[in-house]
Amino acid sequence: MNVYLKTTFNISYTHLSSVQIAGMISRVISSFVGGHLIKRVSLRTFGLAMVVMIPLFSVVWFFLDGNSTALFPILGRVPQPVILPCCSSLLAGGIFAAVGLLQLNLLSALSPKEGTTMAMAVHWMLTGTLSALGPLAGG
Secondary structure, eight states: OHHHHHHHHOOOHHHHHHHHHHHHHHHHHHHHHHHHHHHHSOHHHHHHHHHHHGGGGGGGGGGOOTTOEEEETTTEEEEHHHHHHHHHHHHHHHHHHHHHHHHHHHHHHHSOSTTHHHHHHHHHHHHHHHHHHHHHHHO
16 A cells, blocks of 8 residues: 555655554554444454445545645645545554454354464464465465
8 A cells, every 4th residue: 555655646654654543543442442342242243344344445545636635724735645545544444453353352252162272373374374475476
């Protein structure tokens, strides 16, 4: 994401950092809310809602326009390819954190009582391997 915004729209590193910071703020806040929601509704219901919502936040990438800007009171002129990903990150960061929280809860709930540590280690090893193979396969 950062390389695309920098090379295609010539976004400054300050603007790139603001997109990342927006997602991180959202992650911190939503972790508390997600924990309470998991207690109120079941893990499956919460997980299904979060997994269904994740792809919706990638739609903003189809609407980026490098020529348009918006005027903000303190910040001045901000390019539109910074505004849309920031707004998306404010929501998507929370959703991704909620899915991570869900994954941790489901992993501990579904792993066998004997050998829990080994089951969790195998799960994270497979997850890490698949995550590393994705960029290699994509080029």
